[in-house]
Amino acid sequence: MMDTILGTINGVDFTIGETILELSYLLSAIFFVVGLKLLSHPESARKGNFYAAGGMLLAMITTILLHKNESGQAIGLANIGIITATIAAGGLVGSVIARKVKMTAMPQLVSFFNATGGAASALVALLEYPNADPSNTGSMLVTILGLIIGSIAFSGSMIAYGKLDGKVGDLTAGYMKYINLLFLILVTVTGTWLVVSNTPVEEMQWAIYSLFALTLVYGILFVMPIGGADMPVVISLLNSFTGIAAAMAGFIYNNQAMILGGILVGAAGSILTILMVRAMNRSLVNVLVGAFGGGGASADQVQGIIKEISVSDASILLSYSQSVVIVPGYGLAVAQAQHVCHELDNLLEGKGVQVRYAIHPVAGRMPGHMNVLLAEADVPYDKLVEMEDINPDMPNTDVVIVIGANDVVNPAADDDPSSPIYGMPIIRTHEAKNIIVMKRGMGKGYAGIENFLFFNDKTRMLFGNAKDSIQKLVTEIKTL
Amino acid sequence: MEDILIYFFTYKEAIFIIALSIFLGIEVISNVPAVLHTPLMSGANAISGVIIIGGIILVGHADVSQLSIELILGILAVFFGTLNVIGGFVVTDRMLEMFKKKKKK
The missing domain is CATH 3.40.50.1220 (TPP-binding domain)
Known part of the structure; x- marks a missing residue:
């Protein structure tokens, strides 16, 4: 019944299943927006969190059951088994961590979960790269951006986690500024080259993995010098990065729920970052470059x-x-x-x-x-x-x-x-x-x-x- | 340049969504009280776990007859995505429960 053809757009048939899937994404997107809205008021915050979670669950279930690839194949039974088992394992580990960790370790925990989201985005971009069309600059751009932003969010958040947990110290040496700049240039150059080179993806595998490694290192170096009172700024910034990385992946799949969810988080995280920066009367660049210290x-x-x-x-x-x-x-x-x-x-x-x-x-x-x-x-x-x-x-x-x-x-x-x-x-x-x-x-x-x-x-x-x-x-x- | 224009036309709906969601995101969370900064950040963080959909699609259409690096990394992406989603929502709820309890007193 799900395969019944409903109609044709631009010569391509679409089925009941595909229509239901898209409808469920629309519903999820609405749940995300309403959830976030309710989350910003004390009386309704808890309900908002439930709404957002409900939207996520819906999108996950319908994707597993109804998603089809370009050649019209549904997700195989064996694949569904693997996916469900992985989700069950991740859900178990995630909820145990979230319930057991002491409330006072909250900043670390939020950073850790942010890191996992960044890692997932980076991996998805990395794995979708071989399917991208090198002659299509736009799709190369979103793939590469998803990889870069996702891996920075991952390794940066892990360092933030380490710092908040007292496992990693600050590295405030003046030369860090130059090392960071060097890595930023390396990442930008490699990334740009991958986007515009128009070389078959098979020949570029080594480059994409190098870029992955470079950005992971850059994420570490980027957060290393920042510490203390600047942590709230970095944490909300990395949070917005994870959202943007998810939105980039949404582009790869032309998936509206992912784009909307990701950008919502990106925008919300940016606002929070600006609020924090303003509370210190400093500019974001000033925080990131770490101009504090010394003293008049x-x-x-x-x-x-x-x-x-x-x-x-x-x-x-x-x-x-x-x-x-x-x-x-x-x-x-x-x-x-x-x-x-x-x-x-x-x-x-x-x-x-x-x-x-x-x-x-x-x-x-x-x-x-x-x-x-x-x-x-x-x-x-x-x-x-x-x-x-x-x-x-x-x-x-x-x-x-x-x-x-x-x-x-x-x-x-x-x-x-x-x-x-x-x-x-x-x-x-x-x-x-x-x-x-x-x-x-x-x-x-x-x-x-x-x-x-x-x-x-x-x-x-x-x-x-x-x-x-x-x-x-x-x-x-x-x-x- | 031409590529970018073609891309814009092909994905114009998605690009519209991006432009409008930025305003939506700003509008929805503006004037949030400081009490809610942490739960809001944590809840938003869980929403960014929407990347799990990408992971599901990836593993869903992967060749599972043999264990390849791609498959392992894909499974890892689903695992991390789930951690982000479930962990994020559960921890936000735990925080908000704490606030709620206090309010009734």
């Missing part, structure tokens, strides 16, 4: 005395305040101090202190990192206040506790034009009545510049591991 002349001339505070003094100060704002940063995540931090805020609320959290858009290592971290510790999300909304309240705040954040509270961004972070929007903690900074030591932040806040007259430092420090505060406040 005046940055090293900070004069002032660092004043420490004891746990008991800090406890008294906090207990007798009316309004406390906690500014979390990556240090909170590293110390795994989110639960004890919530305990502290409950304790203070019990004493009638208003406690809120001030969230900087690029605090942490991925977009929205602090929100996920604190949600895991059961902090209600109406207590998390975004930077623009909390800043006007700063002068009326009795105590600000800065936990493991540095550059996002550095007043140099406001008043030192020579500072590399000048112009970056910050949480204006220096306007509060008292500031307690929890820090492991006197090290500089990711940007490698002195933080004027630490030398402020109103600032008191509480040195030590954030988790231990907060634990001590909790114990002390309980005795008060």
Whole structure:
């Protein structure tokens, strides 16, 4: 029945099966759009995720059952067996990883899944290359672009995963800029040559594999120098790469659901990247080339005395305040101090202190990192206040506790034009009545510049591991 | 140049889809609150797993009578694609469940 011919377009017959398949792709595409739309509102987000997943499942099933190649052959039974077994295996592994991994390892996990998508795109492009027509520049272009973007997304995300997991360090040497440029040129030249050479694909096999290897290396080199506070930018950028790579593959198969899904993700990822870059008042090129570091002349001339505070003094100060704002940063995540931090805020609320959290858009290592971290510790999300909304309240705040954040509270961004972070929007903690900074030591932040806040007259430092420090505060406040 | 024009004409529908989806993507997720940055990114990431369709087509029409490098790489593509799709959606749901729980309190 699926093979019944419905009609003819340009001399080619089309069957009921083919029509149903295309209809299902249309439905999937609608599910993707609606799903993404619902995902961007807190009340409907979960439903949106289900819709998108439903669209994906539909497209997968109809493709397996109804897809035909150019000579009109359906997918064979043996092939269906292999595909189903592979999907079952991948689904099992994927859901186990997604369920078992600790919530605090979320940034790594998102990167890892992004890497797998990039790898799939690169492999599809690599395998479709022999079927491409070398005289057709357009189809060569999408195949090669799919390969390049997919492999960069793969190896880049794997490095990002390694960095977030603490397995890979940053490589910030100045010469990386030149090595990266060299590889970028090599990739571009090889890629362009493959697109325009018009040589039979059999003779170009070695070139396509070389390009694959080159781009994998380039992806690694591209992410190696980027680290710390710039991670949210890179992660959302790589996310958009995976989408674009999938869309390129959609071109190869002239598959509208793949094109639409891929481009949607590409556009959404680009927007998020721009949001992150804007939150740091920098340009994307600036982040990628890694111009942070060094610091202006005046940055090293900070004069002032660092004043420490004891746990008991800090406890008294906090207990007798009316309004406390906690500014979390990556240090909170590293110390795994989110639960004890919530305990502290409950304790203070019990004493009638208003406690809120001030969230900087690029605090942490991925977009929205602090929100996920604190949600895991059961902090209600109406207590998390975004930077623009909390800043006007700063002068009326009795105590600000800065936990493991540095550059996002550095007043140099406001008043030192020579500072590399000048112009970056910050949480204006220096306007509060008292500031307690929890820090492991006197090290500089990711940007490698002195933080004027630490030398402020109103600032008191509480040195030590954030988790231990907060634990001590909790114990002390309980005795008060 | 002529090639590009021919390509444009042949794939004009797809190219229209691209142009319009860019605007759609921007429109759909603009003004997303910071709370949802991570789940949105992770959910979008799962959607990019749509590449699995390519993997299915590839393995679906491959010669499975013998084990070739192409077949192995194709199976690998389906495997990675599934990881991306299933892992991505499950982890997004787990995150959102966490947010939801808090809201009711």
